[in-house]
Amino acid sequence: MTNGKPETPDLQSAEPMLAEAELNGVRNEDLVRQRREQICDAALELFLMKGFAATTIRDICAGSGVNQASIYDYIANKNDILRRLLNQLWFRRDVVNLPELMANQDLSMQEVLARYFREAWAMKRKGTLLAYRSVPHMQAEDRKAMRMRERKLIEDLCVQLHRRAGNMPDDKRVEVIANLLVFLTAFAPMRDWLTRDIPNEDMVQLISAGAAAAVEKMIDEICKDPANG
Amino acid sequence: MTNGKPETPDLQSAEPMLAEAELNGVRNEDLVRQRREQICDAALELFLMKGFAATTIRDICAGSGVNQASIYDYIANKNDILRRLLNQLWFRRDVVNLPELMANQDLSMQEVLARYFREAWAMKRKGTLLAYRSVPHMQAEDRKAMRMRERKLIEDLCVQLHRRAGNMPDDKRVEVIANLLVFLTAFAPMRDWLTRDIPNEDMVQLISAGAAAAVEKMIDEICKDPANG
DNA sequence: CAGCGTGCCTGACATATGTCAGATTTTAAC
DNA sequence: GTTAAAATCTGACATATGTCAGGCACGCTG
Numbered sequence: 217m218t219n220g221k222p223e224t225p226d227l228q229s230a231e232p233m234l235a236e237a238e239l240n241g242v243r244n245e246d247l248v249r250q251r252r253e254q255i256c257d258a259a260l261e262l263f264l265m266k267g268f269a270a271t272t273i274r275d276i277c278a279g280s281g282v283n284q285a286s287i288y289d290y291i292a293n294k295n296d297i298l299r300r301l302l303n304q305l306w307f308r309r310d311v312v313n314l315p316e317l318m319a320n321q322d323l324s325m326q327e328v329l330a331r332y333f334r335e336a337w338a339m340k341r342k343g344t345l346l347a348y349r350s351v352p353h354m355q356a357e358d359r360k361a362m363r364m365r366e367r368k369l370i371e372d373l374c375v376q377l378h379r380r381a382g383n384m385p386d387d388k389r390v391e392v393i394a395n396l397l398v399f400l401t402a403f404a405p406m407r408d409w410l411t412r413d414i415p416n417e418d419m420v421q422l423i424s425a426g427a428a429a430a431v432e433k434m435i436d437e438i439c440k441d442p443a444n445g
Numbered sequence: 446m447t448n449g450k451p452e453t454p455d456l457q458s459a460e461p462m463l464a465e466a467e468l469n470g471v472r473n474e475d476l477v478r479q480r481r482e483q484i485c486d487a488a489l490e491l492f493l494m495k496g497f498a499a500t501t502i503r504d505i506c507a508g509s510g511v512n513q514a515s516i517y518d519y520i521a522n523k524n525d526i527l528r529r530l531l532n533q534l535w536f537r538r539d540v541v542n543l544p545e546l547m548a549n550q551d552l553s554m555q556e557v558l559a560r561y562f563r564e565a566w567a568m569k570r571k572g573t574l575l576a577y578r579s580v581p582h583m584q585a586e587d588r589k590a591m592r593m594r595e596r597k598l599i600e601d602l603c604v605q606l607h608r609r610a611g612n613m614p615d616d617k618r619v620e621v622i623a624n625l626l627v628f629l630t631a632f633a634p635m636r637d638w639l640t641r642d643i644p645n646e647d648m649v650q651l652i653s654a655g656a657a658a659a660v661e662k663m664i665d666e667i668c669k670d671p672a673n674g
Numbered sequence: 675c676a677g678c679g680t681g682c683c684t685g686a687c688a689t690a691t692g693t694c695a696g697a698t699t700t701t702a703a704c
Numbered sequence: 705g706t707t708a709a710a711a712t713c714t715g716a717c718a719t720a721t722g723t724c725a726g727g728c729a730c731g732c733t734g
Contacts, residue, residue, distance in 0.1 A: 241681085242680080242681065242682095243679090243680065243681085244680080244681080247681080265581075266581060267498060267581035267582060268498075269496060269497075269498030269499050269582075270498050270581065270582065272720080272721060272722085273721075273722060273723080274720090274721080274722095282682095283682060283683055283684090284683085284684095284722095284723090284724095285682075285683060285684080285685090285723085285724065285725090286681075286682055286683070287723095288722095288723065288724065289681080289682085293722075293723080294722075349578070349581070352494075352495060352496035352499065352578070353496060353498075353499065388642060388643050388647075389643065389647055389648075389651055391639065391642070391643070392639065392643060392647075392648055392651050392652065393651075393655075395632075395636045395639055396632065396652065396655065399632055399635065399636060403624075403625065403628055406628070407624045407628060410620065410621065410624055413617060413620070414617050414618065414620070414621060418617075418618060418621075418672075419618075419621055421666070422618055422621050422622075422663050422666055422667075423621065423625065423663075425662050425663060425666050426622075426625065426659035426660070426662050426663040426666075427659060428662075429658045429659050429661070429662035430655035430656060430658050430659040430662075431655070432658070433654050433655050433657075433658035433659075434651050434652075434654060434655040437650070437651055437654050437655075438651075443647075470710095470711085471710075471711065472709090472710065472711090473710080473711085476711085501690080501691060501692085502691075502692060502693080503690090503691080503692095511712095512712060512713055512714090513692095513693090513694095513713085513714095514693085514694065514695090514712075514713060514714080514715090515711075515712055515713070516693095517692095517693065517694065518711080518712085522692075522693080523692075
């Protein structure tokens with residue numbers, strides 16, 4: 217195809233996901249899906265409430281109504297549940313992607329951020345919390361996959377920031393901006409009691425205005441004083 | 446005294462700390478202090494590396510060189526260690542206080558934030574990480590104390606933001622600004638791999654410039670469109 | 675009804691963990 | 705050197721946990 221956005225890097229390319237174990241204790245695939253959903257739903261609530269380590273398989277069984285022995289017909293082990301949850305909630309592809317949004321030059325920075333925060337805070341609230349809180353409990357290889365994905369996100373963001381900033385010099389500090397934006401994704405989820413008092417849309421508007429101003433200011437700063445490469 | 450800063454609210458007032466257990470298995474107080482230090486030092490590293498729940502008393506004993514039975518002469522239980530660490534690292538009074546800094550009207554917002562982030566990121570890095578990560582493992586009453594202290598911080602910050610913004614209307618959204626600033630305290634600690642590539646002072650300057658711009662923009666926004674009370 | 679396949683559950687194993695009683699060693703004073 | 709106080713350690717208890725083997729019940733086919 218020759219008529220799409222020209223040489224934008226492929227932002228949608230193979231994302232690393234966490235490898236879910238295969239099981240074949242139970243044949244009926246619909247049943248497996250249904251039970252897995254029960255299990256994951258219950259586990260998510262418990263993980264968010266008590267943390268991964270403090271949640272026992274017995275808790276999850278009680279919460280989901282699945283028997284303590286049977287649960288191993290549907291998931292391989294406790295870590296497998298976490299993996300499946302993160303695949304659903306953190307690595308989901310149906311939620312807007314910040315670098316991609318930024319690539320659309322018709323949108324102002326503030327509009328980009330407003331759309332992004334609105335959707336991310338609505339759709340990925342629990343995923344964000346789970347991801348931030350349970351990194352220490354993940355298997356080494358899963359943690360590595362998370363890091364890779366984050367790394368790629370930051371890189372893509374840096375590319376887009378340069379694109380938007382015109383002739384900003386190459387500077388390590390651009391990464392700081394990208395990291396700040398990624399960090400802000402966790403703002404509403406982590407400060408969740410705030411959103412009980414304040415309508416979500418108000419937060420979205422306010423924070424995206426502030427964040428856009430911050431980004432512009434920081435880009436300015438880098439242009440004005442191009443110190444580090 | 447009549448010549449201090451006039452009616453600034455007492456920002457230094459009784460901070461709630463977590464209640465440490467008293468023990469009297471060992472008489473020599475210096476020894477107790479020393480052993481406790483060993484224990485807490487080892488525990489901190491382990492808690493940050495593996496998380497509170499995944500760290501066992503045996504790990505802490507191995508790391509600190511204190512015997513598994515003796516450790517209970519110096520700390521009451523695993524949660525007591527966490528409490529002591531947070532009292533040292535999170536509730537420390539020797540580190541600059543943001544509302545207090547803001548009360549000094551001679552400093553620009555950017556200067557205030559630069560001073561604050563510089564010191565907070567240098568001195569409270571581990572405390573911040575520990576606090577954010579181990580909230581779910583704390584005893585209910587300790588969690589309550591943490592919340593209270595945070596609540597007070599936000600309130601003090603709101604007061605100072607109003608003071609600085611001149612005639613900004615009373616608006617719930619001011620809390621969002623305060624929360625954003627508190628949240629940013631965790632930026633460098635949580636994105637710690639960043640700081641391995643980028644000098645700390647560069648981060649301080651860049652983020653405080655950006656954050657100051659964001660705060661101003663958000664105050665503007667609230668003044669321009671005074672919707673919520 | 676018998677026979678079988680599929681999903682479910684009782685019950686338990688092996689290990690890990692927080693905690694500590696009580697024996698043992700060290701220290702210091704005479 | 706004797707002795708008593710103080711600090712440290714061995715060893716263990718009670719419990720909790722992840723995991724699963726092997727038996728059970730139910731529905732389907734003939």
